[in-house]
Amino acid sequence: MAQPNRAQPQRERPLSPHLQVYRPLINMVMSIFHRITGVALYVGTILLAWWLAALASGPTYFAYVSDLFGSLPGRIILLGYTWVLMHHMLGGLRHFVWDTGYGYDLATVDKLSWGSIIGSLGLTGIIWFLATR
Amino acid sequence: MARNFRTPLKNVRYLGSAKEGADHFILQRLTGMSNAVLAVFLVWLVASIAGANHASAKALVANPFVAMGLLLLILSGTIHMRLGMQTIIEDYVHNEGPKLAALALNTFFAILVALACVFSVMKLSFGA
Numbered sequence: 610m611a612q613p614n615r616a617q618p619q620r621e622r623p624l625s626p627h628l629q630v631y632r633p634l635i636n637m638v639m640s641i642f643h644r645i646t647g648v649a650l651y652v653g654t655i656l657l658a659w660w661l662a663a664l665a666s667g668p669t670y671f672a673y674v675s676d677l678f679g680s681l682p683g684r685i686i687l688l689g690y691t692w693v694l695m696h697h698m699l700g701g702l703r704h705f706v707w708d709t710g711y712g713y714d715l716a717t718v719d720k721l722s723w724g725s726i727i728g729s730l731g732l733t734g735i736i737w738f739l740a741t742r
Numbered sequence: 743m744a745r746n747f748r749t750p751l752k753n754v755r756y757l758g759s760a761k762e763g764a765d766h767f768i769l770q771r772l773t774g775m776s777n778a779v780l781a782v783f784l785v786w787l788v789a790s791i792a793g794a795n796h797a798s799a800k801a802l803v804a805n806p807f808v809a810m811g812l813l814l815l816i817l818s819g820t821i822h823m824r825l826g827m828q829t830i831i832e833d834y835v836h837n838e839g840p841k842l843a844a845l846a847l848n849t850f851f852a853i854l855v856a857l858a859c860v861f862s863v864m865k866l867s868f869g870a
Contacts, residue, residue: 622747626749647823650823655855657859658855661859661866665861668796672795678792679792679793689787705774709753740788
């Protein structure tokens with residue numbers, strides 16, 4: 610990698626301001642959420658691996674893990690995971706719209722941003738209604 | 743470490759193109775598309791198995807179509823999440839050493855999760 614010339618005295622150059630100087634806008638918040646939900650899904654794959662491994666290991670251990678997931682804290686985590694998955698999925702679909710070069714005017718950006726949070730909450734509700742019915 | 747305020751552009755100018763990078767973008771989008779479809783499958787599968795006993799849960803996962811769907815999801819999901827986490831690490835970890843360590847751990851984690859899932863699904867499908 611090319612290194613800067615150390616012989617010359619370094620003068621501190623101004624840096625552009627970061628997130629904290631901006632008023633939060635919905636598209637900015639959704640962008641941050643997209644990254645955070647991505648990390649949550651990343652960590653959450655441990656749950657899928659654990660659950661599949663438990664299923665493969667036999668009835669006794671599967672019953673134990675199944676009870677853990679079925680307990681109140683387990684259900685809360687799974688509910689959160691459902692919302693995170695739906696939010697990241699809709700966020701991704703929103704990015705596909707932008708990848709085509711459309712939807713960059715402010716009104717559409719706002720609509721897509723609000724749509725992804727309302728949509729993710731709605732889908733989570735529908736999934737849990739159908740699953741626990 | 744001395745602070746360096748030269749822009750990345752200044753450091754790489756006239757060195758030629760990296761000749762890669764588009765593949766990262768394209769693979770992220772490609773796996774994103776398949777994940778969107780496979781997420782629906784995962785939700786259906788988990789909802790179908792929730793509360794089921796071991797025998798019926800095992801029978802469902804051992805079904806060839808369900809097993810293949812799971813394998814696709816694991817493959818697509820772990821590739822996608824590794825690429826995403828790589829972007830996050832490159833955005834926030836600027837020191838070479840910790841960055842390389844984090845990138846290596848990211849790859850190891852993705853492979854470990856994928857292997858644990860694939861092994862379990864294969865065992866459920868082929869095992870007695």
